[in-house]
Amino acid sequence: MDNVTAPNHVSTVTPPEVTLIPNNSLLTDTPEEGRQLAVIMARLIIKLTQPDDEKRKQLREVYGNDAMMLIAVGQTVATEFATIAAANNYWRK
Numbered sequence: 001m002d003n004v005t006a007p008n009h010v011s012t013v014t015p016p017e018v019t020l021i022p023n024n025s026l027l028t029d030t031p032e033e034g035r036q037l038a039v040i041m042a043r044l045i046i047k048l049t050q051p052d053d054e055k056r057k058q059l060r061e062v063y064g065n066d067a068m069m070l071i072a073v074g075q076t077v078a079t080e081f082a083t084i085a086a087a088n089n090y091w092r093k
Helices: 031-049 053-063 067-087
Strands: none
Touching: 031 067, 053 067
């Protein structure tokens, strides 16, 4: 992949420093803690994707009133939770 350049529509700007996995671990003691971690991780990816605080506040007005967008948020959290659950061997010992 030498000398590969990004297409014009792809940003080459380095995003702000955001820790996407708090404490660098997916391990949690309980499923409830895993679910809370999933919510945090979903929020962090939004922050990385749209680093402008003011713009995120404006967008909350939009998705907060759109059932399909709210369902998409739930699906994002569910995907993160599935990853965390697998990493925790589904909390089975």
